Every structure is written in C-alpha cells, then in structure tokens.
Amino acid sequence: xxYDLSAVLILILPLISFIGLSLFGKRIKPELSGLIxxxxxxxxxxxxxxxxxxxxxxxxxxxGAYVKHIAFQFSWLQFNENLSIDLGLVLDPISVxxxxxxxxxxxxxxxxxMNYMHGEERFTMYYAYLSLFTFSMLGLVVSxxxxxxxxxxxxxxxxxxxxxxxxxxxPSAIAAAKKAxxxxxxxxxxxxxxxxxxxxxxxxxxFFVLIERxxxxxxxxxxxxxxxxxxxxxxxxxxxxxxxxxxxGKSAMFPLxxxxxxxxxxxxxxxxxxxxxxxxxxxxxxxxxLFHVFAVSAPxxxxxxxxxxxxxxxxxxxxxxxxTDIKRVLAYSTISQIAFMMFxxxxxxxxxxxxxxxxxxxxxxxxxxxxKALLFLGAGAVIHAVHxxxxxxxxxxxxxxxxxxxxxxxxxxxxxxxxxxxxxxxxEAILSSAFEHNKIIFYVGLITSGITAFYMFRLYFRIxxxxxxxxxxxxxxxxxxxxxxxxxxxxxxxxxxxxxPFGSFISADGKAIELPFHLMFSIAPVLIGVTAIxxxxxxxxxxxxxxxxLSASIAFLYQSAYHKFYIDEIYLFVTKKILFNLIGRPAAWxxxxxxxxxxxxxxxxxxxxxxxxxxxxxxxxxxYAMFFLGGILMLAAxxxxxxx
Amino acid sequence: MEHVPLAHVLILSTIxxxxxxxxxxxxxxxxxxxxxxxxxxxxxxxxxxAFNKYVYxxxxxxxxxxxxxxxxxxxxxxxxxxxxxxxxxxxxxxxIEDTKNMKF
Numbered sequence: 001x002x003y004d005l006s007a008v009l010i011l012i013l014p015l016i017s018f019i020g021l022s023l024f025g026k027r028i029k030p031e032l033s034g035l036i037x038x039x040x041x042x043x044x045x046x047x048x049x050x051x052x053x054x055x056x057x058x059x060x061x062x063x064g065a066y067v068k069h070i071a072f073q074f075s076w077l078q079f080n081e082n083l084s085i086d087l088g089l090v091l092d093p094i095s096v097x098x099x100x101x102x103x104x105x106x107x108x109x110x111x112x113x114m115n116y117m118h119g120e121e122r123f124t125m126y127y128a129y130l131s132l133f134t135f136s137m138l139g140l141v142v143s144x145x146x147x148x149x150x151x152x153x154x155x156x157x158x159x160x161x162x163x164x165x166x167x168x169x170x171p172s173a174i175a176a177a178k179k180a181x182x183x184x185x186x187x188x189x190x191x192x193x194x195x196x197x198x199x200x201x202x203x204x205x206x207f208f209v210l211i212e213r214x215x216x217x218x219x220x221x222x223x224x225x226x227x228x229x230x231x232x233x234x235x236x237x238x239x240x241x242x243x244x245x246x247x248x249g250k251s252a253m254f255p256l257x258x259x260x261x262x263x264x265x266x267x268x269x270x271x272x273x274x275x276x277x278x279x280x281x282x283x284x285x286x287x288x289x290l291f292h293v294f295a296v297s298a299p300x301x302x303x304x305x306x307x308x309x310x311x312x313x314x315x316x317x318x319x320x321x322x323x324t325d326i327k328r329v330l331a332y333s334t335i336s337q338i339a340f341m342m343f344x345x346x347x348x349x350x351x352x353x354x355x356x357x358x359x360x361x362x363x364x365x366x367x368x369x370x371x372k373a374l375l376f377l378g379a380g381a382v383i384h385a386v387h388x389x390x391x392x393x394x395x396x397x398x399x400x401x402x403x404x405x406x407x408x409x410x411x412x413x414x415x416x417x418x419x420x421x422x423x424x425x426x427x428e429a430i431l432s433s434a435f436e437h438n439k440i441i442f443y444v445g446l447i448t449s450g451i452t453a454f455y456m457f458r459l460y461f462r463i464x465x466x467x468x469x470x471x472x473x474x475x476x477x478x479x480x481x482x483x484x485x486x487x488x489x490x491x492x493x494x495x496x497x498x499x500x501p502f503g504s505f506i507s508a509d510g511k512a513i514e515l516p517f518h519l520m521f522s523i524a525p526v527l528i529g530v531t532a533i534x535x536x537x538x539x540x541x542x543x544x545x546x547x548x549x550l551s552a553s554i555a556f557l558y559q560s561a562y563h564k565f566y567i568d569e570i571y572l573f574v575t576k577k578i579l580f581n582l583i584g585r586p587a588a589w590x591x592x593x594x595x596x597x598x599x600x601x602x603x604x605x606x607x608x609x610x611x612x613x614x615x616x617x618x619x620x621x622x623x624y625a626m627f628f629l630g631g632i633l634m635l636a637a638x639x640x641x642x643x644x
Numbered sequence: 645m646e647h648v649p650l651a652h653v654l655i656l657s658t659i660x661x662x663x664x665x666x667x668x669x670x671x672x673x674x675x676x677x678x679x680x681x682x683x684x685x686x687x688x689x690x691x692x693x694a695f696n697k698y699v700y701x702x703x704x705x706x707x708x709x710x711x712x713x714x715x716x717x718x719x720x721x722x723x724x725x726x727x728x729x730x731x732x733x734x735x736x737x738x739x740i741e742d743t744k745n746m747k748f
Contacts, residue, residue, distance in 0.1 A: 619747030621740055622669055629665065 025124030088144035187249020194242030251283025268380030295350035306346020313339035360429035370493030416453035425498035457536035660687035
C-alpha cells in the first residue's frame with residue numbers, strides 16, 4: 001500500500017462517513033451509526049500513523065531536511081495561464097503532525113461519544129457532523145494553497161456552528177452558535193482580504209511558491225510589496241496581519257476570544273475535539289504555515305503576534321481562576337494555552353538558533369491536544385455523572401469516578417508543567433525560547449504558567465476533593481468502556497508525548513534542531529507551578545471560607561475577572577448601542593423610507609393612473625367607435641397638413 | 645362624354661359616408677347601426693369606381709376592389725347578424741344602450 005493513496009484515503013474516509021450517515025442515517029440504528037463513525041475514524045487514525053511513519057522515517061527526508069511532498073494535486077479552476085486554484089494534499093512535517101493529532105483525538109472523541117451521547121435524539125446526525133468536521137479540518141491542514149485552505153477554513157466554521165448548536169432547542173445554544181459563527185466570520189473577512197492582498201502581491205495562491213517569492217532576497221514580488229507602507233507597517237505586514245486576524249478569530253485571540261467560552265454550550269466531546277484540540281489551533285497552524293514569510297519579510301507583524309499572544313495568555317488565565325462552570329474554566333485555559341503557542345511563534349525568528357520557538361509552538365500544540373482533550377473528556381464524564389456544569393454541585397468525586405479522577409489528575413499535572421509530563425517539555429521549550437528573545441514576554445509566560453497551575457488544580461480539587469454538596473451522594477451512572485478507554489489512551493499521550501524528540505522531526509526549515517533544555521532554567525517554572533498547586537490545595541482542598549474571604553478582599557479585581565473583564569458587555573455596547581444606532585437604524589430607515597418608498601410610489605402611481613383612465617373602457621360600442629373615428633380624423637389631418 | 649364631373653361623384657360619396665357615420669353614432673338599434681356600416685362601405689365603393697373611371701380608365705383595379713368589398717361586406721353582415729342574434733338571446737334586446745356589460 002503506498003503512502004499517497006493512504007494520505008488521500010485519510011481525507012476521503014470521513015467525508016464518505018459524513019455523506020453516508022447523513023443520507024442513510026435514518027434507516028439504520030443509532031448505535032450502528034456510532035459504530036460506523038468510530039470504526040472509520042479509527043481506521044483513519046491508523047492510516048495517518050502509517051503515513052506519519054512513512055513520512056518521517058521513509059521518504060520525507062532529502063539531504064537531512066524534511067521537505068514537502070505533494071501527495072495529490074489537480075488544477076480545479078484555471079483562470080488564465082498564471083492564475084489557477086488547485087486542490088491538493090501536501091505532506092510536510094507540520095501537516096503530518098496535524099493529521100496525527102486530528103485523527104487521533106477525533107477517533108477518541110468518536111468512541112467516547114458512543115456512551116456520552118447515548119440516547120440522544122439526533123445521535124446519527126451528531127456523528128455525521130463529527131465526520132464532516134474531521135474531514136474539513138484534515139482538508140485544512142493538507143491544503144496546498146491559500147484558497148483551498150480558506151474553503152476548508154469556512155467548512156470547519158460551519159461544522160463548528162452545527163455542533164455548538166447541536167442542542168438547538170436551548171436558546172443559549174443557538175445564541176452561542178450564532179455568536180461563534182458571526183465572530184469567526186468577522187475575523188475571516190480579514191483573512192479573505194489578507195489572502196487577496198498576498199495573492200495580488202505574489203501573483204500566486206500556492207503556499208510554497210508564495211513563500212518562495214516573498215522570502216527570496218531581491219525578489220521583485222517582495223520589493224513591490226514592501227515598498228509601500230501604511231501607518232509605519234509595510235503592505236506585506238498589513239496583509240499578513242489581516243491573515244493573522246482570521247487566525248486570531250479561529251484561535252480565540254484577544255479581542256476575538258469571546259465566542260470560545262460560549263461555544264461550551266455544545267456537547268462536551270465536541271468541545272474536546274473542536275474547541276480544545278483541533279479547530280482552535282487552526283490559527284496557530286496558519287501562522288506556522290506562513291511562518292517563513294512572517295519571520296523573514298515581516299518581523300514587525302510577528303512581534304505584534306507575540307504581544308497579542310502574551311497578553312491573551314495572561315488575560316485568559318486570570319479569568320479562568322474565577323469561573324465556576326468547569327467547562328468555561330477549561331475554555332479559558334484553552335485560550336491561554338493557544339496564546340502560548342501563538343507567542344512562541346511570535347518570538348521565533350528565521351535561521352540557525354532562532355527558530356526553536358517554532359518547534360516549541362508545534363510541540364505545545366501536539367501535547368496540548370492530548371491533555372486538553374483528556375481534560376474535556378474527563379469533565380464530560382464528571383458532568384455525565386452529576387448532571388451539572390457548576391462547581392458547587394461537585395466535590396469529593398474521587399471515589400465515585402476513580403478512572404476519571406486519575407486521568408484528570410495526570411492531565412492537570414501535564415498542563416501545569418510538572419515534570420516528566422508532556423506539558424512540562426513543551427512549555428519549557430516555549431519559555432526558554434521566549435527567554436532568549438524577549439524578556440517581557442518571558443516573564444508574562446512564566447507568571448501565566450503559574451496561574452495555569454493554580455486554576456487547573458482549583459478545578460481538580462473542587463471536583464474531586466473538597467466536600468460533596470449533597471450528603472446522599474449523586475446518581476452516578478456507570479461509565480462504560482467506551483468512555484473510559486479514550487480517557488486512558490489520552491492520558492498515556494498526556495504522560496508520554498513530551499518524551500518525543502520533537503526537534504528532530506519538526507522545525508521551521510525542516511532541518512533537525514535540538515530543543516534547548518537546561519535543568520537550571522526549568523527550576524523556576526516548576527517551582528512556581530508547585531507553589532501554585534499547593535496554594536490551590538490550601539484554598540480548595542477542603543471546604544473552607546478562605547476562598548470567599550480572599551475574593552472579597554480583592555473584590556474589584558475578582559468581580560471584573562468573574563465578568564470576563566466586561567469584554568462581552570463592551571462588544572454588546574459597541575454593537576447594540578453604537579453600531580446599531582449609527583448604522584443599523586439609519587440603514588433600516590433608508591431601506592424603509594427611500595427604497596421601499598420608491599417602490600411604493602411606483603405602485604401607487606400606476607394604480608392612480610389606471611384608476612383615472614379605466615373609465616374609458618365603458619362597454620359602450622359607440623364610445624369606442626368615437627375614439628376610433630377621432631384617431632382616424634387626426635391621422636387624416638396629419639396627412640393633409642403634410643401633403644398640402 | 646363627361647356629363648358628370650368627378651367632384652360631384654365625390655361629393656355624393658362623402659355625403660353617403662357621413663350619413664353612415666351619423667347613423668352609426670346616433671342609432672341605438674344594432675340592426676340600424678349595421679345598415680349604417682353598409683352605407684359607409686358603399687360610399688367607399690363609389691369612390692373606388694369613380695376614381696377608376698376618371699383617373700385610370702384603362703385599368704380595372706378599382707372595380708375589382710369594389711367587388712371584393714361587396715363580398716367581404718356580405719360576410720361581415722352574416723357574422724354581425726349572428727352576433728346580434730346571440731346578443732338578443734342573452735339580453736332579450738338589441739338596443740346598444742342595454743348591452744354594455746363588457747367594461748372595467
């Protein structure tokens with residue numbers, strides 16, 4: 001079996017599953033459709049393991065560096081001999097890594113959902129949507145050109161919308177789905193403009209041609225692009241920043257992060273797959289895909305990304321400390337972790353010794369997928385057991401849910417960056433590359449990783465320790481293997497994924513690099529992490545009045561963090577009060593009075609004219625004859641005048 | 645040979661024509677109106693014959709045209725009578741004032 005065919009199959013299988021389930025889903029039993037979806041995804045995961053093995057150990061290397069490999073490509077729209085839109089499938093280190101992550105997490109989520117979503121009314125459609133999402137996400141990462149990526153980007157947005165609004169009888173779910181769609185669409189507007197600018201400047205849509213044209217020294221395309229500036233940034237930087245705006249929308253960077261916490265209205269496995277492990281890292285992937293251009297030709301844009309990332313990381317982490325809905329805590333934690341990846345890309349540069357930030361970012365993406373999916377699935381198991389999202393309904397669950405408890409603890413340790421778990425290595429790499437390139441961002445990252453440890457263990461202690469809220473205990477449902485096995489497999493990933501020598505596989509230029517790892521350097525983050533965990537234990541390990549007192553003593557900060565720093569309110573103010581009143585209302589007025597008025601005036605004019613002349617049709621034969629005669633006489637008079 | 649000048653014939657046909665017009669507009673009886681139309685047609689016939697005779701004496705188009713008009717007038721009369729009979733069956737009258745249902 002050859003690698004190219006398997007790569008194509010990876011993409012096609014989920015699509016077939018989606019089409020099959022949505023067309024014929026009504027005729028088969030829901031259990032069977034869940035099984036079909038899961039089997040297809042497991043097969044896809046195995047195929048992508050196979051492809052990854054082949055790429056990394058067999059055919060991917062050329063002269064000691066990994067190079068791109070086009071598995072499949074055809075010209076889809078040919079506009080003229082220079083401009084065409086291709087569809088294709090490219091294998092390079094980051095896309096192969098993403099294939100692995102997506103198919104693996106997706107397979108886990110498919111299996112998990114068989115139990116979690118059991119008995120749902122639209123069970124089959126749920127699986128169809130999951131397959132659609134998996135297909136579009138896979139298509140996104142293997143795109144050969146910007147336009148193909150944009151199409152899959154939107155497909156991903158649609159399937160995310162469908163899955164967030166899966167419980168469409170709940171108004172909050174509908175609102176959340178709409179919010180997610182509108183916010184990301186708004187960001188995608190920037191992405192589209194960025195694509196148009198980039199392709200206009202480079203005269204191509206193909207990623208690799210575009211990267212080559214915009215990075216080579218003395219390239220005419222690059223010169224034309226950077227010669228004009230606007231507000232101190234070159235046109236190229238603006239184009240790349242617009243592209244980043246699209247990425248920021250999907251990856252929930254400040255200030256476009258508002259949709260992600262609300263997206264938790266969707267089913268929990270969906271949150272695990274889409275809003276933690278795969279879709280939200282699409283923005284990071286996008287920046288990584290164009291990283292060469294960013295690093296070489298627009299370092300100013302890259303440093304803006306670094307600052308946005310660092311700010312978002314801190315900002316989301318602070319909010320996460322105050323939330324009481326466990327899924328929202330995880331959502332803010334996701335925003336914060338993705339911001340880590342983003343600023344890791346931001347501090348990286350091009351060339352020897354500069355680009356470990358790139359590898360660190362991809363490494364963190366990889367490990368984060370495991371432990372964040374695990375955290376969400378674990379939270380899902382908890383929610384499944386206590387039928388509530390709120391922390392106050394939980395406590396002391398470690399005996400009732402032993403497997404969930406252990407795996408959740410492993411994931412918390414991993415995200416807190418405690419050695420030797422996965423998160424430790426990737427976060428270490430990010431922090432050390434930040435340390436070398438930008439001290440401010442390093443300190444922000446350091447403090448944030450401490451806050452991360454604090455809020456994760458606040459969550460952990462609140463759920464599994466503390467005191468049960470009800471003396472009689474809960475109605476614990478037994479979790480079957482289909483929920484426990486994904487937890488166990490993912491926890492293996494959370495424990496061991498960090499041991500992979502990531503630098504030898506993935507780097508910005510394809511050459512193997514050594515990720516910096518200093519024992520002395522890692523003392524500070526680990527110490528901070530452990531302190532934060534102990535603090536969380538002191539506050540939340542047992543039932544006490546301490547947290548309430550503490551939050552009362554910093555009431556202002558606590559309240560504003562609890563209300564997510566009023567970002568939603570600001571958005572509402574801007575949209576409802578300002579945009580609505582200044583643009584919406586005048587537009588509506590214009591539409592109602594001017595546009596409708598013109599149409600109505602035409603109609604009423606026609607009516608009144610016909611009212612006034614309809615009397616001519618009197619039904620009297622002699623009147624008609626009179627008109628006829630009059631006409632004839634007039635014609636005769638005309639003729640007489642003309643020929644006299 | 646020209647005992648009657650052309651102008652006299654034309655005056656006759658004009659008088660006949662306007663008599664027909666007058667009858668068509670002033671009568672309320674459909675049969676009378678039909679007769680008025682025949683008057684109009686005949687005035688036209690006279691015109692044709694007169695012009696043929698006085699302007700192009702060696703040709704026959706005017707005369708032939710007259711023959712055609714007489715034929716068509718006969719056909720027209722038969723259709724008109726049929727319409728009038730139908731009207732009569734429906735309205736029990738052939739007065740034009742009572743049959744003005746076809747209006748807005």
